[in-house]
Amino acid sequence: MNLVKRKFRSSAVKAIETNSPPVAVPTLTHRDFESDQDKRWCPGCGDYSILKQTQKILPELGIPREQLVFVSGIGCSSRFPYYMNTYGFHTIHGRAPTIASGLKATNPDLSVWVITGDGDTLSIGGNHFIHLLRRNFDINVLLFNNQIYGLTKGQYSPTSEVGKITKSTPTGSIDNPFNPISIALAAGATFVARSLDRDTKHLPVMMKAAFEHKGTSFVEIYQNCNIFNDGAFFTYTEKATKADNVVQLEHGDPLIFGANLDKGIRLNGFQPEVISLNGDSTYATDDLITHDQFTEDPTLAHFLSRMTENEELPLPIGIFRSIQRPCYEDALAQQIDTQKEKKGEGNLESLLNAGDTWVVD
């Protein structure tokens, strides 16, 4: 994680960097980030865990509370901002990225987080999502993927598997699901990661990495909806099955998994496949894919993102990709600075009197 460039520029941090007298940053705890509102999620919902992990990491980020803004769309996950004692904007279905973009363009110093779900971001808001990633605003997007529509009481979502029986598909859904990680990579996302609501060790690490990445950070979080899609991810989250079904991506490390760390992923032509690393195996660690999250070329990340399409392969979690690219809000501010340097600070009187004028006496 130390390879990820630290990027936050709160006024307090700036003051320290410029050797001004240090500004006291009050020490906050997770309680400082809890609002007084009653949570309206169903008991046992995976959202609770994500909320808790968020509130837990925020004091460690060293940002004053007023600099934090959580922007959400519509859906269960989008109620999130109401429970955070920070600035928050619960907007309309699918549009959180647009509002977050305008906000970040206006005030680049804010730490802006988009909280969204699979329906919100991949169905009604799909267009905004890809364009947000393409522009690379320095915004963190947490996608709570539960593969179901919860707030509207249980219809299939754009990430539900084909054949899913729901209220709107009593004979099974017939449309193919999106692969959120693949879409993010195709849209040119500079930071793409996946984590699990129940993995309280991994999730905060991913959230911090997202925060520390300068540019749009996309984190897909598999989240259990215990009412309408209970257990959708238990293979990946529960102790008995997790180790054999999840491979954790670590930069520079070969892809090894399994309860006994005796399985690995290698590329067979264009196909990732599981190989055994047992004593009698003909393969060794050298044959495995070595993860490189910083490589500019997205091909490896794409290979990894497609692993969920093959049931033989484990689910990759971790950072698929983390690269540096200019951010929209910085380029925008820079164009303004350049024009100010070139033309001088705008003057209203000269603006009004510009062009060909004539005087009537």
Next chain:
Amino acid sequence: MSKPRQTIEDAVVLFAGDSGDGSQTIGAQMTQTSAMAGNDVSTHPDYPAEIRAPAGSLAGVSGFQLHFSSQDIFTPGDKCDVLVAMNPAALSENHEYLKPNGLLIVNTDNFQKKNLNLAGYVSNPLEDDSLSQFQIFSIELTRLTHEALAETELTSKEKDLCKNFFALGVIFWLFNRPMDYTLRFIKETLGARYPKFVEPNILALKAGVAFAEATDQVASTYEVKPAKFQPGKYRNIMGNAAVAIGLIAASQKARLQLVYGSYPITPASDILHELSKYKEFGVKTMQMEDEIAAVGSAIGASYGGALGVTGSSGPGIALKAEAIGLAVMVELPLVILNIQRAGPSTGMPTKTEQSDLLQVLYGRNGESPVPVIAAARPSDCFDTAYEAARIALKYMTPVFFLSDNSIANGAEPWKIPDASTLPAMTTRFVSNGSNTEEFMPYARDEETLARSWAVPGTPGLEHRIGGLEKQDLTGNVSYDPDNHEKMTRLRDEKVARIANDIPPTEVFGQDGDELLVIGWGGTFGTLRTAVKNKQAEGVSVSHVHLRYLNPLPADLGDIISRYQKVVVAELNLGQIATIIRARYLVDAIGFNKIQGQPFYVYEVESKIDEILER
């Protein structure tokens, strides 16, 4: 030998040709030259949506109408005195707009079989007597331009491109106009992009003047003396440019960032183009992925403490509706520009209409009041855009600014205001001074009912807003029945109270006249001219122009009650008329036109006569 010169009060010239013929360019040149010669001017560009429809086709005809006068004028004129027709299609589309005995200037080189067929002519109209009611000035415009450019390096096709300046030379000669402004334009503006066309265009322009002087087809030239303007400094301005400058002025006066989120759409795109030029004012323009993202980014900007503005036309406004409802709910300042075009769906993108009024008033779910104001004329777009921003900031509300295709692209002289005399701007920013009491994001100003503007980044005022119904004061989510009714009424009352903050309605005419003509938006000039003309004939008629459409002015009911008859003239099927009839229980007569074209003065005059049975 120079020809006799006649002084006339005003003239209307219509330049028409293929959309690539440069009619808009020379129209703009004649406009600026006339304005700088001291005339009052008013223009109406009329062009197709296609960039280059097939050459010579009726669909490809682009027109630019200019009215210049030694008197105060409000409209681009009904019919024209001079029609410049670059090809048969341009003639076919426009000859009905030429006055009897008007001067028809034609490029005879384009009147061959192919172009005549494309324009639907069976025989050449120049060779039969179908145009006998006009004076015809035939010019072999293409051949003569080529001849004038014989010595240049241009290819034959490139020489063709210069013929509009030859035509402009003829018009300059006809109205005794100086060439200096256009020479500068060719050298500096065109020259910066197309240096090799500088000399050829100058040659063509001068050849046009020389040719006209030598011809005996026209007996005399004309002079339109300067108009009597109020003293001051003037510039020519187009409606959309005036909107852009008005918004920048508002942001400067309010000391706010201006953030414009938009998606290209005719006829609003020029505002995005214009604003993107002014980065030295800190203006941030964002061309977003769609109309919804455009309004979303503007709302995000307002949330962050900027003056957020989005602009579009009817189809785009339809897409923005849900987000505008959000802005109503979260009570953030937002200016929404609707540059109206004609028809439902895609309709007629380059034509004018006023048919989005009910859309902006009511086109949202729930009780969702939004103030609406409309610009009257190109230069008024400055003041009206400024006023929209003032209301948005003072009342913490989205505000609709309405314009339309004709004033957006029309131009006229604008008396440049003194920046220091522009109305003051109020913002509702708060900071956390004492930090003893809990912050109430939905506490309101007693007079305006506006809530405060607590911007992210302000310590101690952390709070949550959103589209769910707000609890009074705290802004927390509330499903309480009484609270919902209270909040609905508060939002409505806040907008209603803006009526206390607008100037009294100006009545042009006498109380108790027989007839009151009511209009709004871009029809102002035509209605005012028609009423003025009728008053001069001794007809008992008054005119009220509405700038504020929501809320309507508090004195409007009283004014209406003082007239025997009321006619509401609109370029729609009767939208404000419906509201006026409902609100004031008056049997208002509708006068409606839905042709994608503005009213003509004579149409309004006839309607007045018809109602008064004259």
